Amino acid sequence: MEQRTIAKWETFTKWFSGSDREDAYQSVEFTAEFTCRNRRMWVRGFYDGEGRYGLRMMPDSEGTWRYETTSNAPELNGQTGTFECGPAAAHGPVVVEKTGRLARLAYADGADYSCVGTTCYCWTHQGEEMENQTLETLKNGPFNKIRMCIFPKHYLYNANDPAHFPFPGGKTEGGYQWDFSKFDPEYWRHLEKRIGQLGEMGIEADLILFHPYDRWGFADMPRETDLAYLRYAVARLAGFRNVWWSFANEYDLMRNKTMLDWDDNFRLVAEEDPAGHLRSIHNCNGFYDYGKPWVTHCSIQSSDIEKTPRWLEEYEKPVVIDECCYEGNIPDSWGNIPAQEMVNRMWTGFALGGYVGHGETYLSPDQVLWWSKGGVLHGQASQRIQFLRKIMESMPQHPAFAREYPWRVDGLDYGQRKFLYYFGVRQPGEKHYQLPEGAKYRAEIFDAWNMTVEDAGVYTGTADIALPTRPYCGVILTRVE
Amino acid sequence: MEQRTIAKWETFTKWFSGSDREDAYQSVEFTAEFTCRNRRMWVRGFYDGEGRYGLRMMPDSEGTWRYETTSNAPELNGQTGTFECGPAAAHGPVVVEKTGRLARLAYADGADYSCVGTTCYCWTHQGEEMENQTLETLKNGPFNKIRMCIFPKHYLYNANDPAHFPFPGGKTEGGYQWDFSKFDPEYWRHLEKRIGQLGEMGIEADLILFHPYDRWGFADMPRETDLAYLRYAVARLAGFRNVWWSFANEYDLMRNKTMLDWDDNFRLVAEEDPAGHLRSIHNCNGFYDYGKPWVTHCSIQSSDIEKTPRWLEEYEKPVVIDECCYEGNIPDSWGNIPAQEMVNRMWTGFALGGYVGHGETYLSPDQVLWWSKGGVLHGQASQRIQFLRKIMESMPQHPAFAREYPWRVDGLDYGQRKFLYYFGVRQPGEKHYQLPEGAKYRAEIFDAWNMTVEDAGVYTGTADIALPTRPYCGVILTRVE
Numbered sequence: 001m002e003q004r005t006i007a008k009w010e011t012f013t014k015w016f017s018g019s020d021r022e023d024a025y026q027s028v029e030f031t032a033e034f035t036c037r038n039r040r041m042w043v044r045g046f047y048d049g050e051g052r053y054g055l056r057m058m059p060d061s062e063g064t065w066r067y068e069t070t071s072n073a074p075e076l077n078g079q080t081g082t083f084e085c086g087p088a089a090a091h092g093p094v095v096v097e098k099t100g101r102l103a104r105l106a107y108a109d110g111a112d113y114s115c116v117g118t119t120c121y122c123w124t125h126q127g128e129e130m131e132n133q134t135l136e137t138l139k140n141g142p143f144n145k146i147r148m149c150i151f152p153k154h155y156l157y158n159a160n161d162p163a164h165f166p167f168p169g170g171k172t173e174g175g176y177q178w179d180f181s182k183f184d185p186e187y188w189r190h191l192e193k194r195i196g197q198l199g200e201m202g203i204e205a206d207l208i209l210f211h212p213y214d215r216w217g218f219a220d221m222p223r224e225t226d227l228a229y230l231r232y233a234v235a236r237l238a239g240f241r242n243v244w245w246s247f248a249n250e251y252d253l254m255r256n257k258t259m260l261d262w263d264d265n266f267r268l269v270a271e272e273d274p275a276g277h278l279r280s281i282h283n284c285n286g287f288y289d290y291g292k293p294w295v296t297h298c299s300i301q302s303s304d305i306e307k308t309p310r311w312l313e314e315y316e317k318p319v320v321i322d323e324c325c326y327e328g329n330i331p332d333s334w335g336n337i338p339a340q341e342m343v344n345r346m347w348t349g350f351a352l353g354g355y356v357g358h359g360e361t362y363l364s365p366d367q368v369l370w371w372s373k374g375g376v377l378h379g380q381a382s383q384r385i386q387f388l389r390k391i392m393e394s395m396p397q398h399p400a401f402a403r404e405y406p407w408r409v410d411g412l413d414y415g416q417r418k419f420l421y422y423f424g425v426r427q428p429g430e431k432h433y434q435l436p437e438g439a440k441y442r443a444e445i446f447d448a449w450n451m452t453v454e455d456a457g458v459y460t461g462t463a464d465i466a467l468p469t470r471p472y473c474g475v476i477l478t479r480v481e
Numbered sequence: 482m483e484q485r486t487i488a489k490w491e492t493f494t495k496w497f498s499g500s501d502r503e504d505a506y507q508s509v510e511f512t513a514e515f516t517c518r519n520r521r522m523w524v525r526g527f528y529d530g531e532g533r534y535g536l537r538m539m540p541d542s543e544g545t546w547r548y549e550t551t552s553n554a555p556e557l558n559g560q561t562g563t564f565e566c567g568p569a570a571a572h573g574p575v576v577v578e579k580t581g582r583l584a585r586l587a588y589a590d591g592a593d594y595s596c597v598g599t600t601c602y603c604w605t606h607q608g609e610e611m612e613n614q615t616l617e618t619l620k621n622g623p624f625n626k627i628r629m630c631i632f633p634k635h636y637l638y639n640a641n642d643p644a645h646f647p648f649p650g651g652k653t654e655g656g657y658q659w660d661f662s663k664f665d666p667e668y669w670r671h672l673e674k675r676i677g678q679l680g681e682m683g684i685e686a687d688l689i690l691f692h693p694y695d696r697w698g699f700a701d702m703p704r705e706t707d708l709a710y711l712r713y714a715v716a717r718l719a720g721f722r723n724v725w726w727s728f729a730n731e732y733d734l735m736r737n738k739t740m741l742d743w744d745d746n747f748r749l750v751a752e753e754d755p756a757g758h759l760r761s762i763h764n765c766n767g768f769y770d771y772g773k774p775w776v777t778h779c780s781i782q783s784s785d786i787e788k789t790p791r792w793l794e795e796y797e798k799p800v801v802i803d804e805c806c807y808e809g810n811i812p813d814s815w816g817n818i819p820a821q822e823m824v825n826r827m828w829t830g831f832a833l834g835g836y837v838g839h840g841e842t843y844l845s846p847d848q849v850l851w852w853s854k855g856g857v858l859h860g861q862a863s864q865r866i867q868f869l870r871k872i873m874e875s876m877p878q879h880p881a882f883a884r885e886y887p888w889r890v891d892g893l894d895y896g897q898r899k900f901l902y903y904f905g906v907r908q909p910g911e912k913h914y915q916l917p918e919g920a921k922y923r924a925e926i927f928d929a930w931n932m933t934v935e936d937a938g939v940y941t942g943t944a945d946i947a948l949p950t951r952p953y954c955g956v957i958l959t960r961v962e
Contacts, residue, residue, distance in 0.1 A: 336907045427810050
């Protein structure tokens with residue numbers, strides 16, 4: 001009897017040998033039940049080609065786990081085994097933490113997760129050299145989440161085919177031809193490797209399951225292929241701690257999928273995924289209804305960052321504004337804001353209770369734009385985002401809204417231990433804050449662009465704070481007595 | 482028989498002697514009909530105190546005008562006279578020009594009126610010295626409209642009483658006491674003098690008839706006093722070419738007036754005012770319905786300048802965004818945007834078919850903020866607004882929307898003679914415009930902040946224009962062949 005030790009929230013994978021019949025992807029049913037004391041998980045296995053079958057899961061309880069397989073293939077049926085799950089070596093997956101205050105993201109172990117994302121839609125389709133360069137950039141950068149597509153993307157500044165595709169097939173004289181009855185394990189192994197590498201760096205992989213920017217036919221697959229694809233993706237990928245499910249980039253531009261299709265996709269993944277990874281969907285124009293129970297958080301495209309409090313109140317779920325325009329200088333209005341404005345939007349969203357994501361789209365002679373292909377960053381936002389993240393992580397958890405007037409949210413109130421206000425492009429020369437009675441607060445003035453924090457003295461009662469009449473500043477009040 | 486010559490659109494005033502009875506303001510009815518060939522105008526006269534009665538009007542046709550009075554006071558009844566109206570000496574009042582394209586403002590003689598407004602709510606209540614300083618600032622500044630209150634205003638940075646009030650009365654031990662059955666002509670003569678001085682400088686007086694910021698009781702007068710006040714204001718002021726009627730600043734904060742009251746106020750003034758001066762009303766939160774027939778244009782408080790095309794399409798009336806936040810550094814969020822953002826919002830509104838107004842609110846040891854009291858300007862927007870106005874006035878009239886994509890307005894199309902695009906904080910490094918077939922266009926790149934215009938060459942077909950990757954820039958394309 002086999003005995004292995006897996007850290008809590010790490011990936012357990014077990015391989016089995018079975019039939020290599022031509023129709024194995026479709027005809028071989030292979031699942032398992034994992035149990036650890038009173039914890040039970042139902043896990044779908046997956047075919048990896050060449051008679052190889054995998055079971056993959058992420059144990060979420062310490063102790064001895066036992067599994068037992070079920071299959072219509074006799075050699076895969078009734079297989080059992082155990083492994084030991086030891087103490088966590090990392091924070092675990094990101095989950096939604098509801099506290100009665102604002103809905104927030106946090107790690108499963110309760111630690112703060114100050115979400116600072118970026119977007120590189122197709123970075124895993126660019127070949128070893130550039131993909132390694134992207135990993136190196138990420139390693140030295142401020143980001144702890146990346147939005148990335150499973151399918152390749154056909155759009156401006158992105159015309160290349162990846163080396164492999166999710167399905168066997170490829171370019172023929174009559175266009176691209178695919179065998180949707182199978183998958184190409186090579187493609188999926190490559191994706192898993194990249195997800196694993198992101199995980200080692202503490203970066204969440206916000207996996208985009210569908211998108212409209214397509215020349216291969218993946219945006220218009222038969223409905224049963226969509227469902228088989230989702231099951232296969234979950235079976236292979238849900239065992240990775242750092243996976244998030246993003247059902248689409250710009251779902252509302254995919255004209256061939258109905259709202260019921262999206263609902264069913266969410267429900268299918270929610271049922272198939274024993275780890276319960278985060279689930280959301282990204283819009284172009286109108287939002288999918290984030291209030292639906294299978295949506296864990298908002299994934300928003302909008303430049304109206306100031307609506308963050310309204311969205312938090314409407315959905316009572318964490319608000320992640322994944323796309324608010326990108327730092328860059330391309331002609332398109334979604335990709336040419338200055339670094340100042342990129343950083344400003346990220347700060348604004350944070351100071352209003354949300355999380356705003358980064359992207360970079362600078363014109364480049366080699367047509368390599370970070371937002372699509374990865375590579376290196378050319379802009380000026382990155383180090384400021386590091387400063388933002390440092391401040392985010394220095395704040396207590398569980399903020400509520402802070403208001404100067406009842407009708408508007410102005411900042412965050414961390415249980416009166418700290419208050420944070422950010423003024424954006426506004427440049428007040430002074431502010432007046434009514435402090436909680438009987439408490440002393442130290443005021444610090446920060447400059448989000450110049451990355452400075454200055455002590456502004458200790459106050460009781462009304463804090464009349466002189467400010468520098470400069471954009472991108474804010475105030476942090478910390479209770480000292 | 483008297484014979485005087487008045488230039489078209491100048492003010493004709495004629496004084497009459499009559500009863501100085503105590504209740505003259507209320508009991509003496511005094512009106513006149515003015516005729517010039519087939520043009521007829523009904524004009525209400527006004528009592529000016531001490532037995533003096535005025536008739537004031539603005540002739541809008543050249544030729545001989547004849548008037549005949551009607552009154553319940555015999556000495557004022559059946560008085561007749563004539564005057565000659567000669568050629569216009571100035572452009573005339575501002576009117577709404579509908580051309581089948583965007584609704585625009587223009588002078589009555591058809592000349593362009595590129596509206597560039599500012600706000601000095603209480604500048605006429607500050608005494609001779611500061612009022613003259615304000616006039617001097619206006620004379621040297623870029624503005625051709627000013628928003629100003631008839632009533633004094635009680636608010637932040639504005640606590641002083643004016644020297645006179647619209648009604649006789651004043652401060653008593655029990656608070657302010659007014660005789661609403663009379664007016665104080667001194668107050669109105671002072672206001673008329675200031676309106677006249679603005680007119681000489683080519684500045685429109687956008688007169689705010691009501692507002693909620695009050696400690697005197699003028700925001701809560703009896704309904705019949707509101708109506709008498711409106712009639713008196715129109716009788717005295719409608720003869721000035723440069724008057725606009727703004728029914729309120731932040732009408733929706735005046736809790737004691739119903740929507741029907743506002744409707745009736747509009748209708749009353751529309752009936753009483755023979756000159757048909759512009760009429761609108763300014764909001765705090767929700768808009769008054771600018772679609773109502775007695776509203777001539779939108780007077781909007783909003784920082785969502787990018788909605789200008791939507792408002793133009795919804796109301797088919799000129800869009801004046803009178804308040805989009807002010808340049809300054811006070812604590813309040815409506816008064817602390819940097820000069821860059823003030824100028825940027827004015828440019829954005831212009832480039833989307835509207836007109837955006839300026840205001841200035843810099844903290845000042847003497848509590849004199851331009852937006853309230855006038856005085857001098859301390860900011861950096863003014864000279865850039867002069868540059869903006871110069872460009873506005875250099876464009877042809879009657880623009881339509883220009884769109885890069887069907888779903889968004891990107892700029893203005895002047896009958897294909899010129900196109901104007903402005904990028905705001907965006908910083909495209911290049912843009913590609915599909916030019917009308919068979920035509921050549923010269924491209925000029927302007928920088929709204931640095932006030933430069935650079936020749937960028939002549940194009941046909943697709944204009945691929947390299948841009949400086951810098952905020953506050955735009956492109957003007959001018960047909961040269």
